[in-house]
Amino acid sequence: EGPGLGQPLETAEIPFYATYVKPDGTGLPEGSGTAADGEALYAAKCASCHGATGSEGPVMPPVGPNDIWAKPAGSYWPYATTLFDYIRRAMPLEAPKSLSDDETYALAAYILERNGVIDAETAMTAETLPQVKMPNHGNFLDVWARQGAKPW
Amino acid sequence: EGPGLGQPLETAEIPFYATYVKPDGTGLPEGSGTAADGEALYAAKCASCHGATGSEGPVMPPVGPNDIWAKPAGSYWPYATTLFDYIRRAMPLEAPKSLSDDETYALAAYILERNGVIDAETAMTAETLPQVKMPNHGNFLDVWARQGAKPW
Amino acid sequence: SAAAGTAAGLLQPRGARAEADIPEWTKAAGARARGYGTPAAAEASVQRAIIEPWQDVAPAFSLSGTPHHRLRGTITPNGLHYEVHHGGRPDIDPARHRLMIHGLVERPLQFDLEALERYPMATAIHFLECAGNSLFNAVMPEPMQAGCDMLHGLVSNTEWSGIPVKVLMEEAGVQPEGKWVVAAGADGPSLARSVPMEKIMQDGMLALYQNGERIRPEQGYPMRLLLPGFEGNMNIKWLTSLWVTEAPVHTKDESGEYTEILADGSSLQFTFAMGVKSFITHPSATMTMSGPGFYEISGLAWSGAGKVAKVEVSADGGASWAEAALAAPVLPQALTRFSLPWHWDGSPLVLMSRATDETGAVQPARADWKARYHASSFLHYNAIQPWQITAEGAVQNVYL
Amino acid sequence: SAAAGTAAGLLQPRGARAEADIPEWTKAAGARARGYGTPAAAEASVQRAIIEPWQDVAPAFSLSGTPHHRLRGTITPNGLHYEVHHGGRPDIDPARHRLMIHGLVERPLQFDLEALERYPMATAIHFLECAGNSLFNAVMPEPMQAGCDMLHGLVSNTEWSGIPVKVLMEEAGVQPEGKWVVAAGADGPSLARSVPMEKIMQDGMLALYQNGERIRPEQGYPMRLLLPGFEGNMNIKWLTSLWVTEAPVHTKDESGEYTEILADGSSLQFTFAMGVKSFITHPSATMTMSGPGFYEISGLAWSGAGKVAKVEVSADGGASWAEAALAAPVLPQALTRFSLPWHWDGSPLVLMSRATDETGAVQPARADWKARYHASSFLHYNAIQPWQITAEGAVQNVYL
Ligand code: HEC
Ligand code: HEC
Ligand SMILES: [Ca+2]
Ligand SMILES: [Ca+2]
Ligand SMILES: [Ca+2]
Ligand SMILES: [Ca+2]
Ligand SMILES: [Ca+2]
Ligand SMILES: [Ca+2]
Ligand SMILES: [Co+2]
Ligand SMILES: [Co+2]
Structure with missing residues (x-):
């Protein structure tokens, strides 16, 4: 029951941040980047908040874990695809959505490489990123699937 | 049940406006004033809001009734004592509690006289004011006494 | 678990990224947390309506009314609670107050x-x-x-x-x-x-x-x-x-x-409790209907005697009435939100609401209320509020 | 009806008029009504507490907490609702938002x-x-x-x-x-x-x-x-x-x-609902007791699973518990105010509250909560909050 006042939404009107890259890679754009490509970018655009090499912080270091942050993005997260989507939509904090797709792949590669999850040569692309095996994947209990809205 | 933190309140600490002059005159102070005494005072301190002779307004003219105000203080109110107390505590609007007791008696006398309720010579005092018979007295139905909190 | 899709499947052009509008506030960091919040600047016109009957000579005697037609729900935010000041708002030192x-x-x-x-x-x-x-x-x-x-x-x-x-x-x-x-x-x-x-x-x-x-x-x-x-x-x-x-x-x-x-010229004194009352806030006077179709009629009801028991709504000037839903919890001596789905076919008509409280008291029609009181009386007015909707969709205050 | 009293009876000296303090705001007209109100100037210190973990490099990531120890009742005024901004507070044009x-x-x-x-x-x-x-x-x-x-x-x-x-x-x-x-x-x-x-x-x-x-x-x-x-x-x-x-x-x-x-090093994901929880707001840490005697212990309880069923209060560090009163209406997924009259004899002790919700879930002790999680974990913390009262009347946060 309602007034039916919704206007048609064309695909072209949907900005990328209204979707999310899925674990199987759906939604990843063309482009590529290696950890080497990402290193200078990271130093220029990310290090001020996350630390010189990604493990120093102060902000939730993506490389670790360490005493600052037990859940580093590059090794704790279950899927590498999240790195691409999150960096593209949200980082750097003061200029979100300013990175190109290539830059985003390169930064994801840099963070994964610094965590020892991928090697320095492998470029991250729409095909390789979803295939990255995250070390903590499989170590999560899905509480919603197990008991729904009942608090843990 | 409570913490019992109330402090003793001495009679001398109770300001006059924490009580009210009762219809029988309890609470009226010494002093006196006639309508003649009140006339100039009224013109100086009251006329700007209530009208040159008390019936013009714009603010709730105390002399009437007329089209501006159906419930003029000097003829509609059931007790003349209320005039003394209210003027003393509240008027003039910008300088409440600035009038002397004599001035207040005189202003009450002026308003009553203009309404034809008392004559011009009778001074209002703690003894005469409670004895003024207000014309609308006896024309009120006490709804609380009749039906308590039930809305009319 | 990443199933390698075909390039065609994975690489669907996300043309939307280029073409979709990305507002500037979605491309920047925003403001920091603050100690005490205020409404959005765009809502600055949501204010109490000020009534100063003797503004020139006695501005301290001033009232302001809650803009119920701009609000929803039942709680009034503190900044918009109505005011009646008989001698203005004093500036009290709490340390000296007793x-x-x-x-x-x-x-x-x-x-x-x-x-x-x-x-x-x-x-x-x-x-x-x-x-x-x-x-x-x-x-x-x-x-x-x-x-x-x-x-x-x-x-x-x-x-x-x-x-x-x-x-x-x-x-x-x-x-x-x-x-x-x-x-x-x-x-x-x-x-x-x-x-x-x-x-x-x-x-x-x-x-x-x-x-x-x-x-x-x-x-x-x-x-x-x-x-x-x-x-x-x-x-x-x-x-x-x-x-x-x-x-x-x-x-x-x-x-x-x-x-x-x-x-009859006699008077009531010591009239304390407020009677049962209601009015429709959506739609209401000064609004304009945005064309025929579905609307939710919504309003407020209350009674000084206790809980609201029932609110009926008429969309034909009182010829027929339908019972509205009351938002839970219905509390005693508290505003209660009522609502009713409605389809406006675009024709002129009169909308109104009529509340009944738990004591069985019902809102009167204006004529019945007026018949009881002297022409100058205006206190404890709780008559039914009719809103006329014109063929052009204007919503207007009317007496029935 | 005016009974003429004796002069002595009527003219009792009202010395109070001269001697009693009449504050200046009682001798003047006050301010006019205004469109949107704000708190009293004397309450300016009632603010949200700002938490900016990375203030120097990332000030937009900022939080602020409701000052529950300065508030009563259950509704939070809009100006004091807590904030968590992951990227700051955007300034959105409502006409362009969709x-x-x-x-x-x-x-x-x-x-x-x-x-x-x-x-x-x-x-x-x-x-x-x-x-x-x-x-x-x-x-x-x-x-x-x-x-x-x-x-x-x-x-x-x-x-x-x-x-x-x-x-x-x-x-x-x-x-x-x-x-x-x-x-x-x-x-x-x-x-x-x-x-x-x-x-x-x-x-x-x-x-x-x-x-x-x-x-x-x-x-x-x-x-x-x-x-x-x-x-x-x-x-x-x-x-x-x-x-x-x-x-x-x-x-x-x-x-x-x-x-x-x-x-054990494994993780929970998709943990959505908040657990049952409570804490005492009066008295609470940073306050000082104003001497032995009567106090009302008052606090807030809630559960993401539904209604609060019961709140127990202990004034002896958990050795014994008494059931508090819950202010009506108790609503699901809503803060519920509890209270209990109490006499403080001036000796040091530990006060705490323990809530149970309608599903039977009970707030854990801190040690039990900590035992379930990794040392770094801090989300969904709902352990009992003990407040220690010292012999001097200081109220302090303690772990039991
Ligand atoms: C000005 C400060 C700042 C800069 C510069 C910055 N970040 Fe961040 N970053 C943050 C903050 C703050 C968060 C936490 C946001 C949140 O919690 O939602 C964050 C979160 C992250 C996270 C998720 C961390 C986690 O464990 O959840 C990643 C990954 C990340 N940033 C990557 C980057 C990359 C890559 C860059 C450079 C392109 C970058 N950041 C630049 C402040 C910054
Ligand atoms: C600056 C404006 C102003 C002046 C000057 C003023 N008044 Fe008033 N008066 C008011 C207002 C406003 C009210 C209504 C107050 C209320 O409704 O509580 C009022 C109410 C009254 C009433 C009650 C009217 C009613 O029907 O309830 C009386 C009596 C009265 N004034 C007498 C006086 C006298 C006597 C003086 C001079 C000493 C005076 N006023 C000066 C503004 C004024
Ligand atoms: Ca539109
Ligand atoms: Ca490239
Ligand atoms: Ca004191
Ligand atoms: Ca009344
Ligand atoms: Ca509020
Ligand atoms: Ca969670
Ligand atoms: Co009023
Ligand atoms: Co949060």
Whole structure:
């Protein structure tokens, strides 16, 4: 029951941040980047908040874990695809959505490489990123699937 | 049940406006004033809001009734004592509690006289004011006494 | 678990990224947290409607009405609770303010704020309504075209917290002859009203907090009397004195301003509780319908006598009525939101709501209300509010 | 009816008039009514407590906590509702804001505010609690000495009004495979969370109003998602997109920040509802008792699973418990005020409260909570809060 006042939404009107890259890679754009490509970018655009090499912080270091942050993005997260989507939509904090797709792949590669999850040569692309095996994947209990809205 | 933190309140600490002059005159102070005494005072301190002779307004003219105000203080109110107390505590609007007791008696006398309720010579005092018979007295139905909190 | 898709499947052009509008606030960091929030700048026009009957000579006598046509739900935010100031809003130093209890008591007492903070407190959601709410509909010969802020804004609804006055009265020890309490404020006019001891002891509250925080200056900071269901004027703001007496003392407000002249020329005095009432907020006067189709009719209902039992809505000027849904929880002496789905076919008609409370009292039609009172009377006006919708979709105040 | 009294009787000297203090605000007219009110100047210190963990490099990531120790009742005024901004508070032009519904739906749709104002609206009082509320107690080796604003301020309680999301989903036509909804905000980081369709259809609300007025900027102006009982982060502020998917998409927040590492090193993901919880606000840390005697112990309890069933209070560190009174109405997923009269004899002791919800869940002791989680974990901390009262009357945060 309602007034039916919704206007048609064309695909072209949907900005990328209204979707999310899925674990199987759906939604990843063309482009590529290696950890080497990402290193200078990271130093220029990310290090001020996350630390010189990604493990120093102060902000939730993506490389670790360490005493600052037990859940580093590059090794704790279950899927590498999240790195691409999150960096593209949200980082750097003061200029979100300013990175190109290539830059985003390169930064994801840099963070994964610094965590020892991928090697320095492998470029991250729409095909390789979803295939990255995250070390903590499989170590999560899905509480919603197990008991729904009942608090843990 | 409570913490019992109330402090003793001495009679001398109770300001006059924490009580009210009762219809029988309890609470009226010494002093006196006639309508003649009140006339100039009224013109100086009251006329700007209530009208040159008390019936013009714009603010709730105390002399009437007329089209501006159906419930003029000097003829509609059931007790003349209320005039003394209210003027003393509240008027003039910008300088409440600035009038002397004599001035207040005189202003009450002026308003009553203009309404034809008392004559011009009778001074209002703690003894005469409670004895003024207000014309609308006896024309009120006490709804609380009749039906308590039930809305009319 | 990453199934390698085909390049075609994975690499669907996300043309939307280029073509979709990305507003600038989605491409920047925003502002930091702040100590105390304010409404969005774009909502700056959501204000109380100010009524100053004698603006030139007596600006301190001023009122403001809640813009119910701009609000939803039932709680009134503190910044928009209606005001009636008989002598303006005083600027009180809370450290110097005190509450006195005296008269027919065993132990005359005074309390400062620090002491009062130690007392047991109760919490309840209640409306406050000025006895003069909706006065324009009561007395204007032609219906005024204005919003619900002007027409019905002198009622609001908040959560009050404070000390049951009973607790303080018991500490002072009320003497058997003490049947009334004269409450007085610390404002310029020292506004005073006689209140039955029965009401004080039943649910009178020394309210210190409103919607969680300390009462705002215009609501009586640092404390006010709350008498659920009773006309606003009796809920003394800036309360400084509770004087126990054997009888009402006939203060100014109970002698004239808050009495009502009936059709026969006699008057009612000591009319305390507000009657059952309702009005539709959506749609309401000053709005324009945005074309035929589905609308939700929504409004507010309340009664000083208890809970709202039923609200009926008519979309044909009173020929037929349908029962509206009441939003839970329905609380006593509290605004209750009602709503009803409705399809407007675009033709002119009159919408109205009629509330019934738990005592069975029903809102009267305007003509019936007017027939009971003197032509000048405007207090406790609780008649049904009809809104006329024109063929052009204008919503207008009408008398039926 | 005026009985002439004796002169002596009538003319009792009212010496009080001369000797009693008459404050200056009682001898003047006050200020006029105003369009939108603000708290008293004397209450300027009642502010949210600001927490900026990386103030130097990332000030936009900022939080502020409700000062519950300065408040009473259950409603949080809009100006003091807690904030958590992952990328700051955006300044949104409501005329350009839109809500998109797309993905596994028959008819992808977009709505502007004007259209949404026509939809049916619901109203309900609900708490919101950040999953990280009370984090200092969870992780600090020694109890932090701070007020309830810092210690438990990331929970607040307001009346929300808006459109049941179900109505909008039905207009778009959810496809059978559409089991989750990825909600995203229009803030800089476009904060996104995967929400089960079951929750969306059960009681998900597109909230447009808070405590009656339009939602404040820090609460998501012009609109936010409200998921009663679920961790604050999922109640997406500045909501601009609802994308229907077959499965959760593992957004940033559900991958790391809002997951919890257990004692064995494995992690919980998709932990949504907040557990049963309570704390005493009066007295609480940073306060000083004003001597032995009567006090009312008062506090707040809530549960993401439904209503609070019971709150017990101990004044001897947990050796014995007494049941507190709950202020009516007790509403599901809403802050509930509890209180208990108490006599402090002046000796040192530990006060604490323990809530039980309608599902039978009980607040754990801190040691039991800590035993379940990794040392670094601080989300969904709902352990009992003990307050130690020293012989000097200082109220301090302690771990038992
Ligand atoms: C000005 C400060 C700042 C800069 C510069 C910055 N970030 Fe961040 N970053 C943050 C903050 C703050 C968060 C936490 C946001 C949140 O909790 O939602 C964050 C979170 C992250 C996270 C998720 C961390 C986690 O464990 O959840 C990643 C990954 C990340 N940033 C990557 C980057 C990259 C890559 C860059 C450079 C392109 C970058 N950041 C630049 C402040 C910054
Ligand atoms: C600056 C404006 C102003 C001045 C000057 C003023 N008044 Fe008033 N008066 C008012 C207002 C406003 C009210 C209504 C107050 C209320 O409703 O509580 C009022 C009310 C009254 C009433 C009660 C009217 C009623 O029907 O309830 C009386 C009597 C009165 N004034 C007498 C006086 C006297 C006597 C003086 C001079 C000493 C005076 N006023 C000066 C503004 C003024
Ligand atoms: Ca490249
Ligand atoms: Ca004192
Ligand atoms: Ca009355
Ligand atoms: Ca509020
Ligand atoms: Ca449009
Ligand atoms: Ca979680
Ligand atoms: Co009033
Ligand atoms: Co949170």
